Amino acid sequence: MTTTDLVRRFEREATDAGCEVRRTSAENFRHVVSELLEPPAVGAPLPFDGVSLPESVETNPTAADLEAAATGVTPVRFAVADYGSVAVESTAAGEEAASLFPARHVAVLAAGDVVADMPAGIERLGDVVRAGGDAVLATGPSATADMGELVLGAHGPREVCVVVLEDR
Amino acid sequence: MSGKSASREEKAARIRRLLATEGESVERNTQGFNRGRYEAVAELSDYEGLKDEARAIKEDAIERLPELIERVRESVEANGGTVYLAEDAADANRYVREVVRDADAETVVKSKSMTTEELEVNDALAEAGAEVWETDLGEFVLQVADEAPSHIVAPAIHRSEADIATLFEEVFGPEEPLETADDLTRFAREFLAEKIREADVGMTGANFVAADTGTLTLVTSEGNARKSVAATDTHVAVAGVEKLLPTFEDVAPFVELIGRSGTGQSITSYVTFLTPPGDAPTMEFEGEETEAASEVGGENDREFHLVLVDNGRTAMREDDQLRETLYCIRCSACLNSCANFQHVGGHGFGGETYSGGIATGWEAGVHGLDSAAEFNDFCTGCTRCVNQCPVKIDVPWINTVVRDRLNRGAEGNFDFLVEGLTPDEESGGLDLQKRLFGNFPTLAKLGSATAPVSNWLARAPGVRALAERTLGVDARRELPEFRRETLRKWFENWESRGGRTRGRGERVGRATGAADSRAGVGTGDARTGAETGESDREAVLYPDPYTNHVAVERGKAAVRTLEALGVSVRVPDLPASGRAPLSQGMVATAEARASAVADALAPHLDAGRDVVVVEPSDLAMFRADYRNLLPESTADRVAEASYELFEYVYGLLENGADPGALRSADPDASRGAGDASSNRVAYHAHCQQRTLGLERYTTAVLERLSYDVVTSDVECCGMAGSFGYKLEYYELSLDVGEDLREGFAGEETVLASGTSCCEQLTALRDDETRHPVEFVAPR
Ligand code: SF4
Numbered sequence: 040m041t042t043t044d045l046v047r048r049f050e051r052e053a054t055d056a057g058c059e060v061r062r063t064s065a066e067n068f069r070h071v072v073s074e075l076l077e078p079p080a081v082g083a084p085l086p087f088d089g090v091s092l093p094e095s096v097e098t099n100p101t102a103a104d105l106e107a108a109a110t111g112v113t114p115v116r117f118a119v120a121d122y123g124s125v126a127v128e129s130t131a132a133g134e135e136a137a138s139l140f141p142a143r144h145v146a147v148l149a150a151g152d153v154v155a156d157m158p159a160g161i162e163r164l165g166d167v168v169r170a171g172g173d174a175v176l177a178t179g180p181s182a183t184a185d186m187g188e189l190v191l192g193a194h195g196p197r198e199v200c201v202v203v204l205e206d207r
Numbered sequence: 208m209s210g211k212s213a214s215r216e217e218k219a220a221r222i223r224r225l226l227a228t229e230g231e232s233v234e235r236n237t238q239g240f241n242r243g244r245y246e247a248v249a250e251l252s253d254y255e256g257l258k259d260e261a262r263a264i265k266e267d268a269i270e271r272l273p274e275l276i277e278r279v280r281e282s283v284e285a286n287g288g289t290v291y292l293a294e295d296a297a298d299a300n301r302y303v304r305e306v307v308r309d310a311d312a313e314t315v316v317k318s319k320s321m322t323t324e325e326l327e328v329n330d331a332l333a334e335a336g337a338e339v340w341e342t343d344l345g346e347f348v349l350q351v352a353d354e355a356p357s358h359i360v361a362p363a364i365h366r367s368e369a370d371i372a373t374l375f376e377e378v379f380g381p382e383e384p385l386e387t388a389d390d391l392t393r394f395a396r397e398f399l400a401e402k403i404r405e406a407d408v409g410m411t412g413a414n415f416v417a418a419d420t421g422t423l424t425l426v427t428s429e430g431n432a433r434k435s436v437a438a439t440d441t442h443v444a445v446a447g448v449e450k451l452l453p454t455f456e457d458v459a460p461f462v463e464l465i466g467r468s469g470t471g472q473s474i475t476s477y478v479t480f481l482t483p484p485g486d487a488p489t490m491e492f493e494g495e496e497t498e499a500a501s502e503v504g505g506e507n508d509r510e511f512h513l514v515l516v517d518n519g520r521t522a523m524r525e526d527d528q529l530r531e532t533l534y535c536i537r538c539s540a541c542l543n544s545c546a547n548f549q550h551v552g553g554h555g556f557g558g559e560t561y562s563g564g565i566a567t568g569w570e571a572g573v574h575g576l577d578s579a580a581e582f583n584d585f586c587t588g589c590t591r592c593v594n595q596c597p598v599k600i601d602v603p604w605i606n607t608v609v610r611d612r613l614n615r616g617a618e619g620n621f622d623f624l625v626e627g628l629t630p631d632e633e634s635g636g637l638d639l640q641k642r643l644f645g646n647f648p649t650l651a652k653l654g655s656a657t658a659p660v661s662n663w664l665a666r667a668p669g670v671r672a673l674a675e676r677t678l679g680v681d682a683r684r685e686l687p688e689f690r691r692e693t694l695r696k697w698f699e700n701w702e703s704r705g706g707r708t709r710g711r712g713e714r715v716g717r718a719t720g721a722a723d724s725r726a727g728v729g730t731g732d733a734r735t736g737a738e739t740g741e742s743d744r745e746a747v748l749y750p751d752p753y754t755n756h757v758a759v760e761r762g763k764a765a766v767r768t769l770e771a772l773g774v775s776v777r778v779p780d781l782p783a784s785g786r787a788p789l790s791q792g793m794v795a796t797a798e799a800r801a802s803a804v805a806d807a808l809a810p811h812l813d814a815g816r817d818v819v820v821v822e823p824s825d826l827a828m829f830r831a832d833y834r835n836l837l838p839e840s841t842a843d844r845v846a847e848a849s850y851e852l853f854e855y856v857y858g859l860l861e862n863g864a865d866p867g868a869l870r871s872a873d874p875d876a877s878r879g880a881g882d883a884s885s886n887r888v889a890y891h892a893h894c895q896q897r898t899l900g901l902e903r904y905t906t907a908v909l910e911r912l913s914y915d916v917v918t919s920d921v922e923c924c925g926m927a928g929s930f931g932y933k934l935e936y937y938e939l940s941l942d943v944g945e946d947l948r949e950g951f952a953g954e955e956t957v958l959a960s961g962t963s964c965c966e967q968l969t970a971l972r973d974d975e976t977r978h979p980v981e982f983v984a985p986r
Contacts, residue, residue, distance in 0.1 A: 136490065176479075
């Protein structure tokens with residue numbers, strides 16, 4: 040499958056899982072992400088060439104910032120097309136917390152980092168864990184059915200937006 | 208003995224209460240999970256392959272368990288964490304208490320874990336003065352309500368939104384009324400966010416632990432496990448030793464299977480892979496007033512403890528029958544697919560900690576037989592869960608083995624009368640009710656010999672009351688009516704009047720091997736092995752006790768059908784299959800019967816005859832259960848020669864036999880009469896038949912004969928052999944059956960393959976339900 044096919048498949052599955060997916064170029068990223076930011080926002084620096092977060096995003100948040108934040112913007116390491124899942128790595132830069140505490144998680148994904156299926160995803164995760172890292176494979180918003188009906192935003196985000204950098 | 212019947216009454220009352228209070232919520236939720244599962248596994252391109260892979264990984268891991276424990280100790284310690292191997296619950300709790308004390312923790316936040324439920328760790332920590340909060344919202348509800356989980360994945364499944372609202376109102380007296388699920392969730396989340404902020408220790412379970420890397424896999428939806436770890440400085444993970452996998456990559460098939468099997472989601476929101484202590488910074492909340500001072504720590508000083516719990520698991524590993532339990536990944540598919548569980552939930556169908564089908568294995572292993580005894584009988588052995596289990600555990604077999612052990616351990620209530628009637632291999636302590644049902648074939652023989660006296664006796668009110676009191680046979684349930692002329696007796700006359708010859712004469716096509724045609728329908732589980740060729744087909748129609756003594760008409764119809772299709776039929780005197788004793792847990796008796804059947808069939812198999820079985824539960828004995836009871840080659844031989852009646856008929860038709868010899872709906876005639884519904888039949892396949900993938904043959908044959916077939920996807924008829932006769936389960940049996948009755952309401956013609964299904968449907972519908980062969984056989 041080509042990158043475009045994989046991204047298309049990912050988009051379909053992630054949307055089914057309750058995410059909003061937006062595709063953009065590195066150049067237009069700022070514009071797209073700004074629309075998705077509900078302040079206050081926290082985040083972790085993005086490792087993609089020519090892409091950075093708007094100034095308004097606090098990238099060195101205190102715990103209180105995290106709790107108060109409405110949006111968290113983080114890079115993701117890769118995505119699994121078949122499941123519409125994104126892998127958020129926990130690094131010292133604090134992606135884990137920024138993707139979890141705010142009600143909206145904006146996940147930034149490079150199109151080149153979409154793998155086809157779970158075996159491929161687990162292989163990538165193997166690299167992460169063998170380097171001593173932690174990661175979460177996140178699919179859609181957090182959810183619970185424990186209160187009698189399906190409710191989004193149990194402990195984690197209620198909304199997840201994935202911004203796909205098509206030229207990265 | 209009066210003690211026994213009193214406890215039966217009590218059990219019946221408890222079940223009645225659960226049906227009324229928790230049943231509805233459990234049923235709605237489990238059936239939802241179930242539907243989701245069927246859809247979610249259908250999306251997988253190689254579901255069976257994935258299950259095989261998962262099973263192989265588990266087998267290997269349990270085989271190598273001691274080595275994996277050492278391996279994980281090395282890898283976790285190399286990362287700077289600690290591993291503690293706890294012998295039992297007390298040992299594990301003591302260790303956890305020490306960790307909590309050393310961390311000076313006042314508050315501990317916990318994410319859902321059945322293993323910590325097994326240890327009752329919350330009580331242990333409370334004793335040590337730590338406040339423990341369950342952060343999983345379902346567990347939180349139960350903590351507030353002071354209740355035990357009723358399901359291994361969705362612990363509060365028995366509670367409705369309204370229940371929870373009332374509970375929260377009472378306990379918390381919130382300023383704003385909490386009405387919707389959304390309100391309740393928001394309230395709980397905010398309450399718990401506070402607790403998470405205060406907490407010093409985060410406790411989690413682990414769904415899988417990779418020995419080579421020390422990586423924990425946590426499968427969750429809410430995000431509470433992630434938060435509990437992220438927001439605290441000390442992480443204690445508690446996992447049974449069976450959670451170990453050799454390498455990290457081994458987790459792959461489980462990630463694809465666990466959510467689908469459980470709640471029917473292709474994947475849960477979060478699958479977290481933690482190789483503690485990891486790189487994520489710890490979080491400092493310096494008190495609410497000085498929020499500015501709170502920081503996300505720069506340097507990571509998180510502490511990590513992995514508590515591996517044995518608590519009986521090593522002994523289970525050495526137990527040839529219970530070992531399989533350790534392959535269980537606690538996905539809950541066996542609970543959700545169980546009709547009885549769907550109606551009473553885990554508070555009825557569960558032990559000290561675990562619930563549902565596989566709980567028998569867990570409880571027997573970790574808490575002992577007594578806890579398993581409480582609910583073991585709820586498994587009717589219908590096998591509907593078997594194909595649902597992602598690691599292919601034969602859950603009913605584990606239940607049977609445990610039932611046998613319970614029987615053997617029972618206190619003696621020796622009774623000469625029943626003992627005399629029951630030439631079985633069991634010890635005197637066996638419960639009389641079980642002994643009665645386990646010896647149904649003997650009763651059937653006696654019943655036919657004395658019919659109609661036996662039938663008249665069975666209807667006499669005094670007798671029923673006595674049977675209810677002493678044996679727990681519910682007086683409301685219609686008893687089988689024994690027939691004076693058995694199928695075998697009828698067949699002898701039929702044969703001498705030339706029945707067989709007539710059959711041969713009418714043959715049109717040549718049957719060239721029913722087995723070959725098995726590939727003709729549906730998936731690829733067709734078997735090979737029966738000979739093909741131009742020889743005349745000879746079949747032994749297995750006269751199971753029910754067909755022989757009670758449902759004689761279906762036996763006659765089967766003979767007429769086979770003969771009309773050119774088969775030369777014999778109905779020899781063959782021993783009972785062992786189904787009745789097996790379902791009562793009388794394994795030695797079942798084994799003796801199985802050997803007797805194999806011996807009696809041997810000359811027929813030598814002569815190349817096929818064995819055609821009318822009763823699906825007996826077919827399942829021959830094809831599946833005998834593998835547990837007989838030497839492998841013997842079991843294989845019987846399995847390969849035996850066919851379900853309609854599977855055989857289908858094979859004959861596929862190989863050229865003339866369907867015109869059977870009764871078919873005549874589409875032209877009905878169109879002429881303007882009666883569109885007259886070709887319509889509703890068909891309920893038997894549970895064990897469905898497990899073996901055989902129900903499609905009946906449907907296919909009926910359709911071939913121009914019937915318009917509607918089927919039901921209800922899991923069970925609610926009868927499952929003796930279950931519906933037993934005083935303690937009678938009402939549950941009717942409640943379960945209600946789903947089937949509703950599904951078929953308005954259907955004129957209802958057919959069912961199993962005897963118990965026919966009885967149950969007949970009782971529920973007040974209209975006779977017949978075996979499909981009675982419908983298609985030439986008159
Ligand atoms: S026995 Fe199988 S189906 Fe039941 S919970 Fe365990 S893994 Fe799931």
